Amino acid sequence: MNSSDWMNERKLNILRAVINDYIMTAEPIGSRTIARKHELGLSSATIRNEMADLEEMGYLAQPHTSAGRIPSVKGYRLYVDHLIRLTELTLEEVISIRNAISEQAFELNRLMRHVTSILSEATGYISIATIPKMNQNKIKAVQVLPVEPGKLLVVSVAEGGIVRNRLVRISVTPDPNFVQKVSRVLNSKISGLNMNEINLEVIRGIKEDIQVPDSMLMPILDAVYDCIGSIDSNEAYVDGTVNLLGYPEFHDPVRVRELFRLLDEENNIQQLLNRDETNSTNVTISIGTENRLEQARDSTVVSTSCPMGDSMMSSIGIIGPTRMDYSRVISIMKLDRRLFKNEFEKLYNGNNSEET
Incomplete structure (x- = not known):
């Protein structure tokens, strides 16, 4: 246990009991409660003395003189690193989450929105996610569709099932043959290229093959380029913000407002999820003051990385x-990571392979 080797088993068992009870009740835990609920073979007086030692060592805190104890950040850290016993999800829960994630996974952005929604619902907390900048992502297909007179819809599909579309206004109403020709030429010229490879030579070749005035073609090309540019930008997702209002820690409107403002900025979400990718298979836990951003220092962030190719x-x-249910959250996070990987591989490879 390294940092906890010098602590005796009795103190560790009491600390685990205090944290488990506090997670469930949100109320300071007294020695009598521990003696009554947990079969530690210790008297209330002995537990009280051990809790006083744990407080002096920085693992517990006493919010009021007459109250019981609550875990400190140091106590939670020891708990998640050495004392936690992970929840084993029921077969029904696993099947429910698996079925929910596999639904409607037609493209990456929809899949990520779906995953964050399921994660917040399954845990009862806020879920956040990011997709990294993908400036080497290749275009798979481009489609131009007539919408109404003077308007076209440009749809771009990239690797990984990322879809973007833009509405284009042009001065004339093109005939269906023109629209089909534009789609055919665009696919022949830019399919398989990334944004950096669509240069002036490629654009010149598109113009030569389509043979229409720039006033008609350039709005379409601008829309295609805009779609590709948005594919290559970072994406951030947030779901379940209302969930936190049900926890007593978040009854303070000022605290809630600061956290919600934090989540309004994509860069902040990136920082909250900033991880050491060399440990991509692990779940990372940042507790309270361990978080980089001031507004998150009364909260815990649990995160993991999901492979994309x-x-x-x-x-x-x-x-x-x-005061998070760490055991359950970690189990759900590991399951979601594995299921996301499966669904992404289906989108990226166009097959139905599944990791077991």
């Missing part, structure tokens, strides 16, 4: 009170 990683995470 051979070299890219997205990240998903949970934000909740430091």
Whole structure:
């Protein structure tokens, strides 16, 4: 146990009991409660003395003189690193989450929104996620569709099932043959290219093949380029913000407002999920003051990375009170990571392979 080797088993068992009870009740825990609920073979007086020692050592805190104890950040850290016993999800829960994630996974953005929604619902906390910048992502297909007179819809599909579309206004109403020709030429010229490879030579070749005035073609090309540019930008997702209002730690409107403002900025979400990708298979837990951002220092962030092909990683995470049900959240996070990987591989490879 390294940092906890010098602590005796009795203190560790009491600390685990205090944290488990506090997670469930949100009320300071007294020695009598521990003696009554847990079969530790210790008297209330002995437990009280051990809790006083744990407080002096920095693992517990006493919010009021007459109250019981609550865990400190140091106590939670020891708990999640050495004392936690992970919840084993029921078969029904696993099947429910698996079925929910596999639904409607037609493209990456929809899949990520779906995953964050399921994660917040399954844990009862806020879920956040990011997709990294993908400036080497290749275009798979471009389609131009007539919408109404003077309007066209440009749809771009990239690797990984990422879809973007833009509405284009042109001065004339093109005939269907023109629209089909534009789609055919665009696919022949830019399918398989990334944004950096669509240069002036490629654009010149498109113009030569389509043979229409720039006033008609350039709005379409601008829309295609805009779609590709948005594919290559970072994406951030947030779901379940209302969940935190049910926890007593978040009854303070000022605290809630600061956290919600934090989540309004994509860069902040990136920082909350900023991880060491060399440990991509692990779940990372940042508790209270361990978080980089001031507004998150009363909360816990649990995150993990999700592989996207051979070299890219997205990240998903949970934000909740430091009094988080760590055991259940970690189990759900590991399951979601594995299921996301399966669904991404289906989108990216166009097959139905599944990791067991």
